[in-house]
Amino acid sequence: MSYDLTIDEKRVYAERTGADEVLIAAEEGVVVASLSDDRVGEFGLDHRAAARDVAAAGNRRAVATDEDVLVGDYDPTDFGPAVAVGFHDGALLAAGPGGRVARLDDGWTTLGGVETPRAIDGGMVAAESGVHRVDGDGLRNVGLGGVHDVVGRGLPLAATDRGLYRLGNGWMDELDGAFRVVASEAPRSSGSREADSRIHAVGEAGVFAREAVDDWRAVDVPSDTPVDVGYTEAATVAVTETGTLLADAGDGWRARELGVTGVQRLAVQA
Template sequence: MSDEDISLDEKRVYADREGATTAFLATGAGVARVEVSADIVGEFALRERCTARDVVADDGRLAVATTEDVLVGTGEGFEATGFGPADAVGYHNGLLAAGEGRLARYEDGWETLAHVGDVRAIDGDMVAAADGIYRLDGTHVGLDAVDDVTTAGGPLAATATGLYYLANGWMTALEGAFRVVDSDGGRAHAATADALYEREAVDGEWAEIELPVEEAVAGVAYADATYVVTESGTFLANAGDGWRHRSLGLPAVAGVAVP
């Protein structure tokens, strides 16, 4: 089967090399690729010039929301999907995207699922938007002013008034103006403009952790280590012995993903 025979939402970048992890960043200059070995941040390069707003990875697949279109990663680079300008991307039973008030899934072409305005993030079957959390069918399921959502290990939502978890309704985990949240089902992190918090594995309590840079966190991702990227372009990695970091000099970083 040739690459042309594979549907857009099935294409994979197969990014990791032996002994290294490859992370992709969405930035104002484009999509950047960063090689990381344990907690050592190595080579990096701009792979696609664009204005990237979001990036997501799932099972070797990579998708990027840009001001022009949704791009999917291939072995050779990136391919346009014809969605148009997008604010957020995700994977749940296929490739998902949101932009200009439309939430859609790619199935031999884009199929509109619902109309949701000002979407900030998609994760699993949940959508974070300016006026709350939505399901993929457009059903509003609570909260307001949501900047980010993660569903692995149980839904968490970062909002302008606090970090929430879903139990018997949305419950407050931490108060504050949260902008980023991510989890791999075990590890979990959430960030405000000036602080990063980690959920303790033993008791599930949240605690602020100290980073070696005073920069706003733009995204968190996981592999063998925990990766954090800041809005001003610093990449940080922690493989269990503390944080190591490197400035990449990339502007307006919006997120990070590891295929």
Template sequence: MPEIREKRVYVDRAATVEAYVAAELGVAVARVSGDKIGEFSLVERCTARDVAATALGVAAATDDDVLLGDGEDFAETGFGPAVAVAGVGDGVLAAGADGTVARYDGDDWTTVGSVDADVRALDADLVAASDGVHRVTDDGLAPAGLDDARDVAAAGVPHAATASGLYALGNGWMDALDGDFRVVASDPVSASPGELGRAHAATPEALYAHDDGDWTTVSLPVEEVVADVAYATDAPVVLTEDGTLAVDAGDGFRHRNLGLHDARAVAVVADDGE
């Protein structure tokens, strides 16, 4: 099995990593070394809504089930149709189209709770839904505020992407950027409690990067809508909805289109061959 890293975690600069992409056609994997995007292939044919690197393996939320595997061979877990998935602690967190959120420990699923809304994304203990942000607690799911949340990032300082802007959690939710935000990602390795570290956020028109407390726009080599961001080494791995991967290891973005339409999520793991 590849060495599994949390989604949006980077590994040593010298390592080749594998970027797993969830798309309408299935789950694909591309090898990334520095800013070079090498060979790629479809490893599971399905309708994939989300993908995450977890302590139990690569997890994919699909229209039929949550699949879990070593990156090459995937097996059903019995969750049922899923719309989002994330690594949480030693297990997997998943959400269904009916708003149910459950945790998987490698053997069984345990329901955490449910929301009376559409779940859009999960990250660690945060849930982004059409009625706002929720947090996983020992007692279930607790509303955490905001409206129309599209994505969440938990590391360092929690952030939420919403229809009205990007928000940071401090003494309540505070404005970070104005706009119609669809994506937010933060890097747990560069973050510390109360400090955001490396992070990215995106509207349909623009990508923003966080550095030393400030958000600045980033120019991509393609005019495509950003679907997700993950982190390999010190390089962000940006996925667009048209299936393009773009990687910047310090000298600007290099990119490659994987030919996957309706791409939705990317997760990075270390390649055990390195």
């Protein structure tokens, strides 16, 4: 079976099987893979350009590249080089390598600057200079430093050089050590509770899953340490820098080599 499908063909495949689409930002470009439970179906390189980040919200998607922020069918937006993208309150946010953070309205509205931006989630920006929160048409630094990743929806979490933190009455310790990735399942209904959400963190000591406040368990993965984690309704999904896509629907991890390198991020489009 050929893996050289157009994006339209992949969407038909996903609708027919009930599969989700996983978007992977890699050195070679954006890979799109269909995932049904923990089984990887069709996949292929959908857009050729070094991708630094990818985000999805409903039927919307955005890609940060060395040239521009791309949306939809990889249409340019005239942002310029970008290292991080994310959606917040229906709007697209992006960060450039120089630290500029902006929101796409009719055009790009600059919200402020940060030092070495690394990730955007739910209106929060992870940067060397700390966690920055979108506040109206500006940014507000809400603490920490050396931040590599952030969860800005539901229970705010930050992965830093010194540890993993959650935001309550200030930033509180969750795990010690250096962390590079933190991910949380977005609520799928108004009745969802934070305690029921899947939450993972990846650091120098490996992969961890959160059971409750201050209660984490180590997770074994059959590959290199993941560089990002995401969620479908049925499975936890992860990807490694060397292009191994992992999925666990409760019966252990399945792995699929995607044939790309320099993977940065993933996003799930359900």
